[in-house]
Amino acid sequence: MKHSVDRSSLGFWSEKEMRLEAAHFLDQVDGVLKKKLKQVTPFLSFAMREWAEAVLRKEHLSFRTEGGFPEAERVRIIVGPWGETLDPTDADxxxxxxxxxxxxxxxxxxxxxxxxxxxxxxxxxxxxxxxxxxxxxxxxxxxxxxxxxxxxxxxxxxxxxxxxYCEKPDVYPDLGEESRITVNSSRIDALIANAFGVARSNALEWITQGKVRRDGLVVSKAEAEVRPGDIISCRGQGRIKFLECSQTRKERTAWKIVLFRSQRH
Known part of the structure; x- marks a missing residue:
């Protein structure tokens, strides 16, 4: 019988709630490895989805993601033995x-x-x-x-x-506002405040309250540096995609961003 999946990867998660969610996912992976039966996850956040997909690739299992919308942020993952055909309707x-x-x-x-x-x-x-x-x-x-x-x-x-609703949903396009912002540093609190047009103290409060995530993971440090390609979400406000940065003549940092005002979670 196939041995259980390696659980050392649970160390990736510091939050108790996320670790429990990840442990449940590994239980489902064990079910596929040992019983050769398909499993369907609950809806996963972007961060949990990326972690889960890395585990599935390591275990050489078949999987497909379904979220009900094209390019859905929250998805269910259908998991099956390697080589098995997975039907999107299995996501239920x-x-x-x-x-x-x-x-x-x-x-x-x-x-x-x-x-x-x-x-x-x-x-x-x-x-x-x-x-x-x-x-x-x-x-x-x-x-x-x-x-x-x-x-x-x-x-x-x-x-x-x-x-x-059984047809293709006619959703509003998720169009962002592309703009250029200039800051003294690339600290996450400074960039959030500038992008959303609020005081830096507001941005710090969002971080303290656990409302800010980078690529799905909670940000706990206001001094964390933002990198090109990062997606920062602020609960109740929206999210920011950071495209590229450059230095100005006055030694400030200019960022090209896309701001998505809050419409969905």
């Missing part, structure tokens, strides 16, 4: 469409996510939440979709209508 993802009952009302992303969490669901059964015309598309595990269709009736103060 349902796409829901939600809009306010009152045609004059508007919903916000935070109302959607907050009401879902208020119903007792964990984040791992929910994929991306993307804005469309007058409402939102939400990727969920198929097992909770029927409950939401029957019992999810309100988001924030707004009464809502929820339906199963």
């Amino acid at each position: 993802i349902s796409l829901l469409w939600v809009h306010p009952s009152d045609s004059r009302a508007q919903l916000e992303h935070r109302q959607i996510l907050g009401s879902l969490m208020g119903l007792g669901f964990k984040r791992d059964v929910l994929g991306d939440i993307q804005a469309g015309q007058r409402g939102f598309y939400i990727a969920t595990t198929a097992e909770i979709a029927s409950f939401l269709l029957d019992h999810w009736i309100q988001a924030g103060r707004e009464k809502i209508e929820v339906s199963l």
